[in-house]
Amino acid sequence: MRLTLLKQRAVIIFWLMSMAGLLPLIYVLDPPRNITFSSLFTVSIVFILTAIFSFKVKGTDIIVLQGIGLATFLIFGLFIETLLTQLCIITYLLFQRVGKSDFYRIPVNLTMFLFVSISSGCAYYALGGQAVTGARNVLALHLWPIIAFYIAAYLSNSLLLLVIRRGLLNQQVVLKLFDRDSAWELVITALMLPLGIAFYLMYTTRGWEGMMMIAIPMVTLSVIMRQINNSQELVHFLQNVNHLGQQLTEELSVNRVFDHLFAQMPAMMTTADYLYVVLYTEPEHPKLVRLYRKNQESDFVPFQQEADISMNVYQEAKTVTESGEVCAKYPFLDAVSKGQARSYLSVPMMHRGQVIGVLTIASHINRAFTKANKIGIEIVADFLAIGLENAKNFEIRKKESEHCPLTDLFNYRYMMKMIHQMVHDPSLEVFSIVMIDIDNFKRINDRFGHQNGNAILIGVANRLRKTIGERGIAVRYGGEEFTVLLPEIDSGQCFSIAELIRRAVATEPFMIFNEEDNRYDKIHVTISLGTATAPVDGTDPSELIYNADHAMYKGAKQQGKNRVARYF
Numbered sequence: 266m267r268l269t270l271l272k273q274r275a276v277i278i279f280w281l282m283s284m285a286g287l288l289p290l291i292y293v294l295d296p297p298r299n300i301t302f303s304s305l306f307t308v309s310i311v312f313i314l315t316a317i318f319s320f321k322v323k324g325t326d327i328i329v330l331q332g333i334g335l336a337t338f339l340i341f342g343l344f345i346e347t348l349l350t351q352l353c354i355i356t357y358l359l360f361q362r363v364g365k366s367d368f369y370r371i372p373v374n375l376t377m378f379l380f381v382s383i384s385s386g387c388a389y390y391a392l393g394g395q396a397v398t399g400a401r402n403v404l405a406l407h408l409w410p411i412i413a414f415y416i417a418a419y420l421s422n423s424l425l426l427l428v429i430r431r432g433l434l435n436q437q438v439v440l441k442l443f444d445r446d447s448a449w450e451l452v453i454t455a456l457m458l459p460l461g462i463a464f465y466l467m468y469t470t471r472g473w474e475g476m477m478m479i480a481i482p483m484v485t486l487s488v489i490m491r492q493i494n495n496s497q498e499l500v501h502f503l504q505n506v507n508h509l510g511q512q513l514t515e516e517l518s519v520n521r522v523f524d525h526l527f528a529q530m531p532a533m534m535t536t537a538d539y540l541y542v543v544l545y546t547e548p549e550h551p552k553l554v555r556l557y558r559k560n561q562e563s564d565f566v567p568f569q570q571e572a573d574i575s576m577n578v579y580q581e582a583k584t585v586t587e588s589g590e591v592c593a594k595y596p597f598l599d600a601v602s603k604g605q606a607r608s609y610l611s612v613p614m615m616h617r618g619q620v621i622g623v624l625t626i627a628s629h630i631n632r633a634f635t636k637a638n639k640i641g642i643e644i645v646a647d648f649l650a651i652g653l654e655n656a657k658n659f660e661i662r663k664k665e666s667e668h669c670p671l672t673d674l675f676n677y678r679y680m681m682k683m684i685h686q687m688v689h690d691p692s693l694e695v696f697s698i699v700m701i702d703i704d705n706f707k708r709i710n711d712r713f714g715h716q717n718g719n720a721i722l723i724g725v726a727n728r729l730r731k732t733i734g735e736r737g738i739a740v741r742y743g744g745e746e747f748t749v750l751l752p753e754i755d756s757g758q759c760f761s762i763a764e765l766i767r768r769a770v771a772t773e774p775f776m777i778f779n780e781e782d783n784r785y786d787k788i789h790v791t792i793s794l795g796t797a798t799a800p801v802d803g804t805d806p807s808e809l810i811y812n813a814d815h816a817m818y819k820g821a822k823q824q825g826k827n828r829v830a831r832y833f
Contacts, residue, residue, distance in 0.1 A: 272433065273369040280372035283379055288347070295343040295386065298396060304468070305345070307477060308337055312349045316356035334382075335414060335461030340468055342396065343386040347379065354378050373433070377425045381418055388417030415458055505533050506641045510648030517659045522652045523555050530626075530645070531557060534638065539602055539627040542614075542649075543568070543575040546621055551575070558601070566600045573597040574611045575623035582620050584643060586610045588632045598627055610634040612642050614650035621650050669741040671719060672726035680740040680748055684806040687752060688799065697759035697798040699749040700813040701729070701766070704791045704826040706745035713788075717777040721790055724776075728769045733762065748810075756798040756831065763794045763829040771827055793821035797832040 311333055338346040358371050394410025467478060509529050516522045523542070530540055540557040553568035570576045574595050578585050588608035598606050606627040614622040624646045626634070634642075667679035675683075687696045703709075703725060710718040722745065729739045729747060737751040749766070751759055774787035795817025803809045812832040820830020 276369050276376070276433070277372045280376045280379075283376055284351075287379065287383065288344070291347055291383070291386075292344045295390075295396070297345050298342050299340050300345075304472070305341070308333065308341070309349060309352065312337075312353040313356050316353045317360055333461070333464055334385075334418075335411065335458075336464030336468065338386060338389070338414070339461075339465045343382065346386070347382040350378050350382050351375055373429060377422070377429065380425060381421045384421040385414045385418040388413040411458070411462070502533065502637060502641050503644075505529075506644050506648075509533070509645060510652075513645075513648045513652035514655060516652055517656055519653060519656045519660060522649070522656050526645075526649060527555055527557050531559065534626060534642075536628045536630055536633040537626045538629050539598070539606065540625070541601075542622055542624050543570070543573065543579075544622040544653075545579050548579075551579070556601070562603075566597065568597060573625075574609065575625060578611045578613050578623045578625075579620050582613050582615070584610070584612045584639060586634055586639060598625075602627060602629075605629045607631045608633045610639060610642055612639075612646040614646045614653075616647075616650040616654050621653070624649060669726075672723055672741050674726050674730065674739045674741045674747070676740065677742055680738070680742070680750065681806060683738060683750055684809065687750070688804060688806055693752060695753060695755050695798060695800070697751040697754045697756065697796060698809050698813045699751065699759065699763045699766070700742070700795045700797075700810070700817045701747040701749070702793050702817055702822070703745040704793055704822075709788070709790070713777050714780070720777060721775055725770055725790065725792065728773075729766060732766050732769045736762065748813075754798075756796070756801065759796045759798055760829060760831055763796050767792060767794055767827065767829055791827035793817055793826050794829040795821055795832065796829065802832050 315333060334346055334350060337349055354374050355371065358374060389407075389410045392407075392410040392413045394407045394414070471478065509525065512525045512529075513522055516525060526542075527540065531537055534540075537557075538559045540555075541553060542555050543551050543553050545551050551568075551570045572595060574585060586609065598609065607629055608631055609625060609627040611623055611625040613620045614624055624642065626642065628634070667675055669676045684698075687693050703721065706718065706721070709721055722741075725747065726739065726741065729749065733739055733749055733751075736754070737749050740748040740750065742748045749762075751762060754762065771789070771791045774789050776785050777788055778784075779786045795813045795815065797803065797809050797813035797816060799809055802812050816830045816832040820832075821828045824830070
């Protein structure tokens with residue numbers, strides 16, 4: 266969750282005022298001691314390396330800060346410990362690639378750790394701790410004040426996190442001293458106690474060289490743990506990629522394929538502020554099909570391929586990633602992100618050696634995407650291409666199996682499936698069927714030819730579709746016969762709709778092409794219609810169709826055509 270600009274400015278001002286007001290006070294109450302250039306330089310380097318090579322355990326960030334923090338406090342005093350802790354947190358957050366929109370995290374964390382340092386130091390002195398110099402064994406140290414130092418750090422850190430989340434970020438959270446994260450914090454705090462004491466004792470016995478004897482293996486261990494952690498994160502990321510890929514390829518709807526992608530990708534790629542797909546199935550007319558913005562802004566930005574990186578990716582069929590001032594190069598990304606994008610990853614969607622689209626992810630953060638991200642997103646893009654092609658082919662086959670290729674109306678097979686569904690739908694109390702036959706169609710075919718006959722069939726289908734709209738389902742039953750299914754329409758309403766259909770066909774002439782005279786002519790066409798309604802006129806699908814057909818022939822055809830007849 267991001268802060269408003271007013272809150273961000275307030276946070277920065279509060280941190281600056283806290284530093285300006287409290288640092289001089291800390292300097293007076295606990296002034297620096299034992300200061301030498303070599304020792305202070307060594308400790309500063311250890312702080313920085315500790316921040317750079319942080320690692321995760323069970324999702325919790327581990328910075329060996331409290332260990333060297335205690336040693337620094339005992340050696341140099343609270344003032345130096347506070348300054349170096351601030352340096353460590355700044356280094357850590359910068360290496361976490363905090364973006365411009367999340368920059369407020371730096372003053373928030375610096376303020377929090379400023380008060381953690383103060384509370385720890387106060388707890389140490391409150392329990393009788395003193396500024397020790399030259400202690401060469403554990404017994405010479407004040408252990409209870411040291412324990413209080415760590416407990417105060419843990420409690421103040423937990424309390425301040427609660428205040429920040431509830432008061433600043435407006436999150437609904439409660440203080441839990443013994444949840445999973447808290448348990449790990451307690452374990453880490455317990456482990457840091459002997460490490461901090463060891464740091465101090467090595468300094469007092471061997472000087473800054475002694476501190477380096479612990480710092481080097483500690484940093485080395487942090488590097489090893491970081492590599493192990495990165496490997497675990499990569500495995501977890503690729504597992505998520507594989508899971509998403511399976512879902513994409515299993516879907517049989519193009520919309521559902523995109524729904525899965527845009528529902529899960531932002532969670533997988535937490536640094537992604539923008540995500541969009543451009544399809545190149547028609548290379549001369551690429552189409553932006555989906556656009557995700559983390560800030561949920563809805564400003565419409567018309568897509569132009571010349572203004573976007575996707576055109577280059579499509580033409581070269583290669584992944585492109587870049588950081589820095591990328592907006593100036595690509596106006597579409599500039600407009601979508603309002604100039605905030607600082608890095609992007611644009612990946613071709615390959616299918617059978619051809620680029621069918623481009624998947625682009627952008628972030629407010631510089632260098633937001635790692636090599637692992639690049640590999641993973643390339644896999645997702647290929648899965649997406651396969652999933653889209655599979656879903657597209659299925660939809661085409663489904664449409665072909667359920668539609669008349671001439672009129673594009675539903676066909677007999679689809680009609681029977683829908684009638685069976687309506688018959689067995691307990692929530693549907695009534696539905697009607699209209700059977701339609703074009704009058705004198707054989708004469709039209711014989712006189713004007715089958716091509717013009719097909720044109721009449723298409724014209725009748727178009728008027729049928731336009732007349733019923735969303736109220737029913739238009740079907741080409743076969744030959745010159747059509748059917749309309751009308752859910753939740755009773756007998757009287759059905760008759761009125763059938764009459765509207767009859768008028769729509771009869772009142773306006775149809776255009777046919779006269780080959781002999783090389784011109785278009787107008788002819789009038791009429792239809793005969795019969796209706797039946799379930800359940801009063803039958804409950805079996807075949808029975809309903811027969812009754813509506815019977816009404817059409819007996820009540821309309823044999824009574825002069827161009828009329829509607831109801832089954833009795």
